[in-house]
Amino acid sequence: MRPRTKSGAGIGPRRASGRPESWRTNVRRSLKSCPTHEAIPAFPMLAVLLFLSPAVFGWNATGHRIAAAIAYDHLTPAAKQRVDALLEKHPDYATLFIRDAPAEPEARARAAFLAASVWPDVIRGDSRFYDDTRENAKPTPLLPGFPYMARHTNWHYIDIPFSPDGAALEAVKPPNALTELRRILKEINQPGNDLVASYDLPWLIHLEGDVHQPLHCTSRFVQSQPKGDAGGNNVFVTPGRNLHALWDDAAGSDASDAYVNRFAAEITAEFVKRRGRHPRVSKDPKRWVREGFELAKSDVYTFGSGTGSREHPLALPEQYFADARRVARRQLALAGFRLAAILNEQFK
Numbered sequence: 001m002r003p004r005t006k007s008g009a010g011i012g013p014r015r016a017s018g019r020p021e022s023w024r025t026n027v028r029r030s031l032k033s034c035p036t037h038e039a040i041p042a043f044p045m046l047a048v049l050l051f052l053s054p055a056v057f058g059w060n061a062t063g064h065r066i067a068a069a070i071a072y073d074h075l076t077p078a079a080k081q082r083v084d085a086l087l088e089k090h091p092d093y094a095t096l097f098i099r100d101a102p103a104e105p106e107a108r109a110r111a112a113f114l115a116a117s118v119w120p121d122v123i124r125g126d127s128r129f130y131d132d133t134r135e136n137a138k139p140t141p142l143l144p145g146f147p148y149m150a151r152h153t154n155w156h157y158i159d160i161p162f163s164p165d166g167a168a169l170e171a172v173k174p175p176n177a178l179t180e181l182r183r184i185l186k187e188i189n190q191p192g193n194d195l196v197a198s199y200d201l202p203w204l205i206h207l208e209g210d211v212h213q214p215l216h217c218t219s220r221f222v223q224s225q226p227k228g229d230a231g232g233n234n235v236f237v238t239p240g241r242n243l244h245a246l247w248d249d250a251a252g253s254d255a256s257d258a259y260v261n262r263f264a265a266e267i268t269a270e271f272v273k274r275r276g277r278h279p280r281v282s283k284d285p286k287r288w289v290r291e292g293f294e295l296a297k298s299d300v301y302t303f304g305s306g307t308g309s310r311e312h313p314l315a316l317p318e319q320y321f322a323d324a325r326r327v328a329r330r331q332l333a334l335a336g337f338r339l340a341a342i343l344n345e346q347f348k
């Protein structure tokens with residue numbers, strides 16, 4: 001919920017504000033994490049960041065690109081043709097989606113799809129857009145090809161509340177990832193609607209990925225944190241990071257094609273081994289979100305009701321990190337197969 005304030009500033013990857021670790025530090029630190037709106041480069045720099053650095057909030061760029069790669073490689077020819085055509089109509093196609101993409105048409109289309117998967121995070125640092133969740137937000141001028149210029153930072157998650165210690169809960173607020181996924185699935189294939197559909201598609205790819213990160217599906221309320229933890233952004237863990245960032249980065253932070261493709265191939269093989277070559281997967285966003293919420297309770301918040309603090313972070317056992325990596329692998333594969341399934345259904 002709430003765009004976070006600086007003081008709340010965890011590392012708030014998914015939130016409008018607040019990542020105390022600056023993006024500069026993170027970029028330096030092996031192309032890791034992402035810009036916040038505090039220290040955001042101007043637009044030309046973004047194009048570079050899109051490919052070099054994983055601008056993030058949600059899975060980092062690595063995670064989003066892995067899920068997108070799996071999805072793209074499982075699209076039917078008809079779906080591929082349609083998503084390629086829609087992305088080509090996106091106003092940022094030439095400047096961001098295919099910047100530095102290979103010339104060969106198929107590889108180029110795939111590269112555009114992967115780049116589109118992080119676009120909703122990239123615009124958080126793009127001065128053409130404005131943060132509509134801020135009080136007194138001043139809209140930026142509407143540019144050709146865009147239905148609106150808001151950053152929609154509150155679309156990336158849904159704060160389903162829970163409490164392990166009887167703290168009062170805050171209700172889920174719209175808009176959120178679930179309201180937007182549902183809306184997009186309803187409107188993306190309507191005839192004569194290509195302007196909106198080309199704008200919606202990167203959001204669909206991105207938000208579908210986001211809700212497979214369990215911390216995008218919850219906010220935990222404890223007595224000592226009555227406003228909730230903003231999906232783990234306000235829980236501090238070793239080494240010097242918050243819980244949300246730990247999970248965003250659980251699939252690694254190398255966003256290069258080589259890493260992404262290798263990782264995607266590995267987890268696809270694991271998934272196929274478990275579920276078969278043509279697994280039936282859920283196409284219902286409500287179910288994805290519900291699963292994410294349950295996973296958060298069962299596999300993320302396994303350390304009691306502590307929150308840690310910047311000065312005294314919780315000390316998580318080594319096994320915790322291994323478990324997070326295992327869950328992330330499974331969730332990213334699932335996100336990839338599910339995204340393929342909904343796109344194949346939409347674009348027959």
Ligand SMILES: [Zn+2]
Pocket residue numbers: 014056057058059120121156206210
């Ligand atoms: Zn996101």
